[in-house]
Amino acid sequence: MKLSQESSISKDAIILDNYLNEIIHEEDKTLFLEACKSASAGALRGSYIMIWLSCAESIKRKFNEMAQYDGKAGKIVGEIRKKEGEHRSIDKYILEKARDYGFVSQMQFDELNHIYSMRCKYAHPYEQSPTVKGIIYAADLVVRHVLSRPTKLRHGYGQRLLEKLLTNKTYLGDYEKSVIKFTKTVLNKIDDSILGWLLNEYLERLNELYREKEKEIFFRRGVYFCREVLKIKEVELFSEDEWHEHVNSYPYILMHICSDACIFKKIGLRAQESIVTTIFEESNSNVRLLKIIENFLNENVLDERYGKLFREKVLSLDVKEMIASELSLKTCFDFVIKSLKSYDWYIQNPIVDYVMRKNNEIINLDEGEQEELGRNIYQSAEGSANSSIRYINNIKDKKIVASISMLTGMLLEAFVNEKNIIRFKYNYLSDILIIINNLSEDDRGYILDKLCNSIENGDVLDGRSASNDINKIYLFKYQYIWFEKIINKLDSKIIPF
Numbered sequence: 001m002k003l004s005q006e007s008s009i010s011k012d013a014i015i016l017d018n019y020l021n022e023i024i025h026e027e028d029k030t031l032f033l034e035a036c037k038s039a040s041a042g043a044l045r046g047s048y049i050m051i052w053l054s055c056a057e058s059i060k061r062k063f064n065e066m067a068q069y070d071g072k073a074g075k076i077v078g079e080i081r082k083k084e085g086e087h088r089s090i091d092k093y094i095l096e097k098a099r100d101y102g103f104v105s106q107m108q109f110d111e112l113n114h115i116y117s118m119r120c121k122y123a124h125p126y127e128q129s130p131t132v133k134g135i136i137y138a139a140d141l142v143v144r145h146v147l148s149r150p151t152k153l154r155h156g157y158g159q160r161l162l163e164k165l166l167t168n169k170t171y172l173g174d175y176e177k178s179v180i181k182f183t184k185t186v187l188n189k190i191d192d193s194i195l196g197w198l199l200n201e202y203l204e205r206l207n208e209l210y211r212e213k214e215k216e217i218f219f220r221r222g223v224y225f226c227r228e229v230l231k232i233k234e235v236e237l238f239s240e241d242e243w244h245e246h247v248n249s250y251p252y253i254l255m256h257i258c259s260d261a262c263i264f265k266k267i268g269l270r271a272q273e274s275i276v277t278t279i280f281e282e283s284n285s286n287v288r289l290l291k292i293i294e295n296f297l298n299e300n301v302l303d304e305r306y307g308k309l310f311r312e313k314v315l316s317l318d319v320k321e322m323i324a325s326e327l328s329l330k331t332c333f334d335f336v337i338k339s340l341k342s343y344d345w346y347i348q349n350p351i352v353d354y355v356m357r358k359n360n361e362i363i364n365l366d367e368g369e370q371e372e373l374g375r376n377i378y379q380s381a382e383g384s385a386n387s388s389i390r391y392i393n394n395i396k397d398k399k400i401v402a403s404i405s406m407l408t409g410m411l412l413e414a415f416v417n418e419k420n421i422i423r424f425k426y427n428y429l430s431d432i433l434i435i436i437n438n439l440s441e442d443d444r445g446y447i448l449d450k451l452c453n454s455i456e457n458g459d460v461l462d463g464r465s466a467s468n469d470i471n472k473i474y475l476f477k478y479q480y481i482w483f484e485k486i487i488n489k490l491d492s493k494i495i496p497f
Helices: 001-021 027-042 044-066 071-085 090-103 106-122 130-146 154-167 174-190 192-209 213-233 240-251 251-257 268-283 287-298 304-316 319-325 334-342 345-357 359-364 367-382 386-396 405-414 429-437 441-456 467-478 481-491
Strands: none
Touching: 001 027, 001 130, 027 044, 027 130, 027 174, 027 334, 044 071, 044 090, 044 106, 044 130, 071 090, 071 154, 090 106, 090 405, 106 130, 106 213, 130 481, 154 213, 174 213, 192 213, 192 240, 192 251, 213 251, 251 268, 251 287, 251 467, 268 287, 268 304, 287 304, 287 319, 304 334, 319 345, 319 359, 334 345, 345 359, 367 386, 367 405, 386 429, 405 429, 405 441, 429 441, 429 467, 441 481
């Protein structure tokens, strides 16, 4: 019978040893290991008491760790030391403060308090001894509720953190990657239960900084920090009703934080509509905010009715506002074409300068749009718009790479208008032909075929009325062998003079 009991104790002690792998801190393992050894030796009373001591000492260690960051934890540590100095029992005090501070919940406190009560009972040799199952139960609760849980910072640290983020310019580097890295570090330290409070406090104070130029660094920092928190911890920190309330309470900071489509799409329809309305209103004084709406539309997280309002808003801008908005060429395409057709150098030149800066975005336009852009840049050059002339020269000098469809549009504009009426614009044709001559045979062939098809579908041209233009055009056949193809097609469409 005795052999059977020892066998049972040895088997259950192995199960107890398995809990060691779940304990995070090495210093917490020391007392728990003693509990394991006591259980293996059959000293069940001693094992139970050591399990409780490992719990109490771990909570003490957590308070000591928190005291570096949190004054409230520091006061608790001071009280513990005072009680210990007076040789008073601190176990119950530690457990109650662990509940009050948030290390354990009320339910966890009740379960751990039961273990503490039984530890007091088992400490007396004349009382009942714990069972093997009781030891395993106690070990499971202590490890699950205390020893396996990382120490997390709470309100005191959070309050000091906010003060540093909002007042110390040199606390972090003024760039997004630095703040994101810092945010991830903070989230590993801080208790999830205070995140809602922390964000609420931060949002309220950030919203007040929106129009304060001298505090822009703190505003940017807050946007990066809060956005990363919401990405990592998910926007479900708040309900849809809470999001709607927050967006209306802190509209300026949240329109920036929620500019990330991944966040925006999860905050609920009412909050989304409030943010979009705020952006449209604020864009009257800061057109760059329209980039947020553009991003939402590109990510398909915004209703098309807002897409229509957005496009109308873009077309209503003046040239300076459109350029200042930093919107993409794709978004501003209709505005660009409208401006190039204005026959006003003061409108055309800055628009072409904008197109040159966005030259790498031309590939995002479809082929028809690229051709239309090429046509209108060429026609504005013919109208002596200096920026358009410079753009063509930059392509010719290989300072800028033009798409094949855009070059097609330029060449088409020199011969046939958009209504397929043949007429000639030759002031900068020589530059376009130099560019085309430097293309590969396949690319040049593609452009020539497009032009010849357009001429083929064009109206017949009276050679007598256009004789001067025709003679100038025909001279190019002596410079480029491949130009003969264009001459042959023109011959078929011109009434001889």
